[in-house]
Amino acid sequence: MKRPYNFSAGPAALPQPVLEQAAAEMLDWHGSGMSVMEMSHRGREFGEILDQAEADLRELLAVPAHFKVLFMQGGGLGENAIVPLNLSRGGLVDFVVTGSWSGKSYKEAARYCNPALAASSEASGYTSLPPPATWRLRGGASYVHVCTNETIHGVEFQQLPDLRALGCDAPLVIDCSSHIASRPIDWSRVGLAFAGAQKNIGPAGVTLVIVRDDLLGHALPVCPSAFDYRIVADNRSMYNTPPTYGIYLAGLVFQWLKREGGVAEMERRAIERSTLVYDFIDGSGWYVNRVDRSCRSRMNLPFFLPDDRLNEPFLAGARERGLLQLKGHKSVGGMRASLYNAMPLDGARALVDYMREFAASHG
Ligand SMILES: *Cc1c(COP(=O)(O)O)cnc(C)c1O
Numbered sequence: 001m002k003r004p005y006n007f008s009a010g011p012a013a014l015p016q017p018v019l020e021q022a023a024a025e026m027l028d029w030h031g032s033g034m035s036v037m038e039m040s041h042r043g044r045e046f047g048e049i050l051d052q053a054e055a056d057l058r059e060l061l062a063v064p065a066h067f068k069v070l071f072m073q074g075g076g077l078g079e080n081a082i083v084p085l086n087l088s089r090g091g092l093v094d095f096v097v098t099g100s101w102s103g104k105s106y107k108e109a110a111r112y113c114n115p116a117l118a119a120s121s122e123a124s125g126y127t128s129l130p131p132p133a134t135w136r137l138r139g140g141a142s143y144v145h146v147c148t149n150e151t152i153h154g155v156e157f158q159q160l161p162d163l164r165a166l167g168c169d170a171p172l173v174i175d176c177s178s179h180i181a182s183r184p185i186d187w188s189r190v191g192l193a194f195a196g197a198q199k200n201i202g203p204a205g206v207t208l209v210i211v212r213d214d215l216l217g218h219a220l221p222v223c224p225s226a227f228d229y230r231i232v233a234d235n236r237s238m239y240n241t242p243p244t245y246g247i248y249l250a251g252l253v254f255q256w257l258k259r260e261g262g263v264a265e266m267e268r269r270a271i272e273r274s275t276l277v278y279d280f281i282d283g284s285g286w287y288v289n290r291v292d293r294s295c296r297s298r299m300n301l302p303f304f305l306p307d308d309r310l311n312e313p314f315l316a317g318a319r320e321r322g323l324l325q326l327k328g329h330k331s332v333g334g335m336r337a338s339l340y341n342a343m344p345l346d347g348a349r350a351l352v353d354y355m356r357e358f359a360a361s362h363g
Contacts, residue, residue: 004322005347009151009300009329009338010178010305011198016342018252024034034172036248041241049244050237060263061180061252063210066186070209070229071247076101076196078227079207080108083145083173083192085223087215088113094170099126099150100331101175106145112220118144126153127215128292132161141170143191149179149297151199153327154289154336158296160189179299180208181257182341183267191215200299200340203252205243257333257341273339273348274298280352286359304334306363311335314358321354323342 006013029036032045038047055067063069074082083105084093093113095106097120111114118137119130137144144163149156156179163172171191178199185193192211198204209229216230225231226240257266278296281287281303288304289296305314311327314335318326328334337351 004324005326005343006349007337007339007343007347007351008325009199009336010196012200012340013206014202014249014254015256018249018256021252022249037245039244041238041244046244046248049248049251051244053072053247053254056251056254056258059210060257061185061210062187062275066213067187067210068213068216068229068233070211070232071242071250072207072209072227072232073205073243074207074227075204076175076194076207077104077108079175079194079209080105081112081229082209082223082229083143083194084109084112084115084218085227086229086351087171087192088142088175088220089218090114090220092116094118094135094137094141094144095309096120096130096135096144096146097122098129098147098155099153100329101150101152101177102145102147104210105147105175109145112143112222121155124292125290126150126155127290129155129157129295132166135161135166137163137166137168137170141168143171143173144168145173145175147175149176149299151178151297151300151338152302152332152336154291154300154302155295158295160186162189164189167271171212178338178340179297181263181266182270182299184263197246197250200342201248201253201336206250208247208250269345270298270339270341273343273345274301276345276348277301277337277339277352280355284355284359286363287355299340300336300338302328302332302334308333310362313362317358318354321350323351323354326351 082314090113093109093115095115096118097106106115119135120129173192180195180200195208197206211229219228231239234255262336281289284337327336328336
C-alpha cells in the first residue's frame with residue numbers, strides 16, 4: 001500500500017513498518033490473546049515491552065548508566081512545569097529563548113521559581129541563535145534551559161552548549177522533543193533531556209525524560225507525586241499507570257531505528273533530506289527560508305512563497321499529489337515541511353519536484 005507523504009510537525013508520520021506491525025499485533029500480542037491496550041501494566045507481558053523499550057532507547061542514544069529513563073505523561077508543555085517543580089528548588093533558573101517553545105518554557109517556569117532571560121534571539125525574529133559566549137548566566141542557577149530544536153521557527157542547535165566551558169556549573173536542561181533520535185546527544189553536557197513522543201518517536205501521550213541521577217530527589221513539596229522524578233524512577237515509570245500503548249509503539253519505533261542503522265544513520269539521512277530541500281529553496285530565487293544557515297533545522301523547514309495569495313493553491317496542489325500537512329504554523333505563516341526520521345528521501349524529492357513545478361507555473 002502506497003501512502004501519501006505526511007509533512008506534519010506533530011503528531012507526525014510514523015514508519016510504515018511500525019504501523020503494520022502494530023496492526024498485525026493489535027488483537028493478539030505475541031500469543032497472549034490480548035491487545036497491548038488490554039494488558040495490566042504490572043503483568044509479565046507489559047513488563048517485557050517496557051524493559052525492551054528502555055534497553056533499546058539506551059542503546060540508540062548511548063544513555064550512560066547514571067541517567068534514568070522515565071516514560072511519563074503530560075507532554076512537552078507538562079514538562080515546562082514538571083522540570084522546575086523537580087529541579088529548580090524554587091531558586092534561579094536561566095533560560096535561552098530561541099523561539100516559541102523555549103518562550104513558553106520560560107513563561108511557565110515563573111509559577112515555580114525565579115527565571116531570567118540569559119539570551120534571546122527575538123530581535124532576529126528567531127532566525128538565529130545567540131552564541132553561548134554572550135549568554136548572561138547567573139551564578140547559583142539551578143539549571144539552564146534551552147530548546148535544541150525549535151519546531152515552529154525551524155532553528156536547531158548544531159552543537160550542545162558546553163556550560164562548564166562558560167564557567168557555569170548548572171546542569172543543562174534540553175527540550176529535544178522534535179529532533180530526538182535524529183542525532184547523537186553528548187550526555188557529558190546534559191543534566192536532563194525531555195521529549196514529547198509525537199514528533200519523532202511515537203504517538204502523542206508519552207513523554208520521555210532522561211535525567212542524571214544526582215538531579216533526582218529535590219522536588220518542591222507542591223510537586224504532584226506522579227510527576228516527582230524520584231518517585232517515577234523508583235517505580236520504574238509505573239508509580240501510576242503509564243501510557244502503555246504509546247510506550248509499546250515507541251518501542252516498535254526504537255526497534256525499527258535499530259534495524260535501519262541507528263541514530264548515526266538517521267543523522268546521515270536527515271542531513272541528506274534537509275540539504276536537498278534547503279538547496280532547492282535557496283537556489284529557486286522564489287521560495288525563501290529566513291533562518292541563518294548555521295542553525296537551520298534538519299527536521300522542520302519553514303518556507304515562504306513570494307505572495308501569500310499563492311498559499312492556498314500551493315497546499316491544494318500538494319494534497320492532490322499526496323503531500324500532506326505542509327501549512328506553516330499560524331504564528332510564522334507560509335509553509336513548513338517537517339522531515340522527521342520516518343520521512344523517506346523520496347518524500348523530500350517529491351516535495352522538491354512539486355515545488356519546482358508550482359514555481360514554474362506560478363512564477
Ligand atoms: C511539540 C513541542 C512541545 C509541546 O508538546 P506537547 O506534547 O504538545 O505539550 C514542546 N516542545 C517542543 C520543542 C515541541 O516541538
